[in-house]
Amino acid sequence: xxxxxxxxxxxxxxxxxxxxxxxxxxxxxxxxxxxxxxxxxxxxxxxxxxxxxxxxxxxxxxxxxxxxxxxxxxxxxxxxxxxxxxxxxxxxxxxxxxxxxxxxxxxxxxxxxxxxxxxxxxxxxxxxxxxxxxxxxxxxxxxxxxxxxxxxxxxxxxxxxxxxxxxxxxxxxxxxxxxxxxxxxxxxxxxxxxxxxxxxxxxxxxxxxxxxxxxxxxxxxxxxxxxxxxxxxxxxxxxxxxxxxxxxxxxxxxxxxxxxxxxxxxxxxxxxxxxxxxxxxxxxxxxx
Amino acid sequence: xxxxxxxxxxxxxxxxxxxxxxxxxxxxxxxxxxxxxxxxxxxxxxxxxxxxxxxxxxxxxxxxxxxxxxxxxxxxxxxxxxxxxxxxxxxxxxxxxxxxxxxxxxxxxxxxxxxxxxxxxxxxxxxxxxxxxxxxxxxxxxxxxxxxxxxxxxxxxxxxxxxxxxxxxxxxxxxxxxxxxxxxxxxxxxxxxxxxxxxxxxxxxxxxxxxxxxxxxxxxxxxxxxxxxxxxxxxxxxxxxxxxxxxxxxxxxxxxxxxxxxxxxxxxxxxxxxxxxxxxxxxxxxxxxxxxxxxxxxxxxxxxxxxxxxxxxxxxxxxxxxxxxxxxxxxxxxxxxxxxxxxxxxxxxxxxxxxxxxxxxxxxxxxxxxxxxx
Numbered sequence: 113x114x115x116x117x118x119x120x121x122x123x124x125x126x127x128x129x130x131x132x133x134x135x136x137x138x139x140x141x142x143x144x145x146x147x148x149x150x151x152x153x154x155x156x157x158x159x160x161x162x163x164x165x166x167x168x169x170x171x172x173x174x175x176x177x178x179x180x181x182x183x184x185x186x187x188x189x190x191x192x193x194x195x196x197x198x199x200x201x202x203x204x205x206x207x208x209x210x211x212x213x214x215x216x217x218x219x220x221x222x223x224x225x226x227x228x229x230x231x232x233x234x235x236x237x238x239x240x241x242x243x244x245x246x247x248x249x250x251x252x253x254x255x256x257x258x259x260x261x262x263x264x265x266x267x268x269x270x271x272x273x274x275x276x277x278x279x280x281x282x283x284x285x286x287x288x289x290x291x292x293x294x295x296x297x298x299x300x301x302x303x304x305x306x307x308x309x310x311x312x313x314x315x316x317x318x319x320x321x322x323x324x325x326x327x328x329x330x331x332x333x334x335x336x337x338x339x340x341x342x343x344x345x346x347x348x349x350x351x352x353x354x355x356x357x358x359x360x361x362x363x364x365x366x367x368x369x370x371x372x373x374x375x376x377x378x379x380x381x382x383x384x385x386x387x388x389x390x391x392x393x394x395x396x397x398x399x400x
Numbered sequence: 401x402x403x404x405x406x407x408x409x410x411x412x413x414x415x416x417x418x419x420x421x422x423x424x425x426x427x428x429x430x431x432x433x434x435x436x437x438x439x440x441x442x443x444x445x446x447x448x449x450x451x452x453x454x455x456x457x458x459x460x461x462x463x464x465x466x467x468x469x470x471x472x473x474x475x476x477x478x479x480x481x482x483x484x485x486x487x488x489x490x491x492x493x494x495x496x497x498x499x500x501x502x503x504x505x506x507x508x509x510x511x512x513x514x515x516x517x518x519x520x521x522x523x524x525x526x527x528x529x530x531x532x533x534x535x536x537x538x539x540x541x542x543x544x545x546x547x548x549x550x551x552x553x554x555x556x557x558x559x560x561x562x563x564x565x566x567x568x569x570x571x572x573x574x575x576x577x578x579x580x581x582x583x584x585x586x587x588x589x590x591x592x593x594x595x596x597x598x599x600x601x602x603x604x605x606x607x608x609x610x611x612x613x614x615x616x617x618x619x620x621x622x623x624x625x626x627x628x629x630x631x632x633x634x635x636x637x638x639x640x641x642x643x644x645x646x647x648x649x650x651x652x653x654x655x656x657x658x659x660x661x662x663x664x665x666x667x668x669x670x671x672x673x674x675x676x677x678x679x680x681x682x683x684x685x686x687x688x689x690x691x692x693x694x695x696x697x698x699x700x701x702x703x704x705x706x707x708x709x710x711x712x713x714x715x716x717x718x719x720x721x722x723x724x725x726x727x728x729x730x731x732x733x734x735x736x737x738x739x740x741x742x743x744x745x746x747x748x749x750x751x752x753x754x755x756x757x758x759x760x761x762x763x764x765x766x767x768x769x770x771x772x773x774x
Contacts, residue, residue: 184768184769184772185768188768188772191772191774249649251649267590270636270637272774352593352635352636352638352639353596353637353639353771354632354635354637354638354774355772355774356768356771364764364768365764367489367491368597368764368767370760371761371764
């Protein structure tokens with residue numbers, strides 16, 4: 113009797129579990145095959161040695177991790193962090209007012225503004241980056257415009273400023289969109305209540321709007337920081353290869369140096385840094 | 401040169417990086433074999449073997465053979481089948497060829513230093529000249545290549561060199577020395593680019609200092625690094641792919657370039673190429689036959705087919721690379737200014753870049769140190 117009672121509720125739940133498994137399996141397979149397995153391969157490479165032709169020699173070594181501490185590579189990682197942080201900060205300064213303004217537009221204009229923000233994404237990334245060469249180069253549009261009013265020419269291309277400009281242009285929409293979502297969601301009555309209670313618009317912004325949109329700020333920052341940190345196309349095209357970022361370093365280890373173990377170790381370090389950032393973001397978003 | 405041309409396309413580069421990860425885990429064991437010479441002995445091949453029973457698997461750079469190649473060759477050679485696989489880079493090809501005992505590949509296109517390295521691992525079938533009568537079409541110079549004197553293990557397909565590509569209308573003095581690039585005069589300040597692929601980044605400095613491009617001596621590489629670091633503030637940038645465009649737009653007026661990439665045939669006629677007086681390199685892309693091939697007679701027949709003047713001239717006419725085939729080059733109309741006109745004996749003055757094995761990481765480090773310096 114008792115066993116029957118126990119068995120009865122167990123069987124539908126087992127069925128449900130099976131059902132869930134069936135529905136989850138395409139997604140799970142995808143994750144295992146395309147995320148976990150490659151990640152495991154990268155991870156396993158890090159403890160072996162470089163093969164002469166780009167293969168991996170399966171002899172254990174910890175040398176790759178020791179090389180990570182080389183000031184040369186630490187400097188590259190530090191430089192990338194600096195460039196990504198600067199890009200993120202400027203994106204936030206531009207993105208927040210933009211998102212705020214869009215959120216207050218009439219529904220019709222809101223749609224137009226949002227489409228305008230997303231539109232560049234429909235063009236190929238490389239083409240958009242190349243367009244900046246036409247704008248910024250020595251004989252380019254900006255310099256000819258400046259020359260027309262008697263200024264310049266300025267050195268706008270092939271330096272770190274050009275890298276930040278390119279990153280900012282490419283990833284700004286990723287800052288605006290989550291911010292817009294966060295600001296748009298705010299109940300207008302909260303702002304009205306704050307005003308009713310005598311707060312100035314600035315105080316309302318500081319004490320009501322900003323704290324409530326912190327999760328949007330954090331996701332926006334993460335969305336901009338992560339791809340900026342690992343980017344290797346923009347430093348090459350707009351930076352003239354004169355400064356390298358960690359993405360270039362990894363790419364070069366695989367394609368030029370044929371040093372897959374060290375390339376894997378660098379990739380692992382990159383993933384580790386980004387994981388720490390993700391955890392920090394999750395922790396701060398929960399507190400906010 | 402193709403290995404760069406095709407890697408530098410970014411989507412390809414991304415794909416290769418992904419592939420590299422995948423191959424890394426399964427391949428590479430054979431690269432533990434000693435670096436000494438253990439070239440394989442020649443097999444007995446029958447000149448009158450029945451080719452209709454043999455099919456050929458080729459691996460080659462994308463765009464390096466004509467599109468209708470397999471059709472034409474199959475009809476002419478009467479072989480069972482010809483299949484083409486593509487590789488993006490030499491490294492990519494090496495991963496394929498060294499990953500397992502039998503790669504299934506009969507004929508591979510790789511650069512000279514890689515052919516040499518494959519041979520050192522005993523992976524190549526020696527070339528049987530009696531099966532390739534068209535070897536007679538090659539320039540005598542093309543049998544004296546330092547990676548393989550006498551074409552014992554490889555047959556050259558294209559060749560070229562590196563030099564200074566410049567705007568004749570914008571330079572105040574024609575560049576003649578690598579020092580014109582390394583210490584640009586005031587009128588060229590910030591209007592100069594260098595290549596960043598490590599061996600070619602080092603080449604101008606090593607040659608200007610009178611060293612070999614294949615040096616593995618730390619002190620020589622350190623001296624080259626000093627020169628390159630001193631040069632950096634005077635550069636427009638480092639560029640392996642778009643230096644031709646920068647010259648055309650006038651952003652750059654002198655660039656380090658591979659001959660096939662210097663747009664000397666531009667209709668404006670204001671771009672020229674100069675091999676500096678200190679000397680330069682000679683690169684060769686070659687065809688090799690794998691030891692593991694079970695279709696060696698057909699593989700030889702295929703190489704013989706490619707060496708026919710009407711076939712080999714395709715590369716010069718369509719991808720603008722010089723081919724080391726005298727009979728083929730004589731068929732090619734050399735446009736005014738075209739670098740296809742560089743003579744074989746001039747080319748042979750160049751020093752071949754050879755694979756340095758473990759020492760090649762020194763060049764990687766050099767290139768990282770130079771580019772990371774701000």
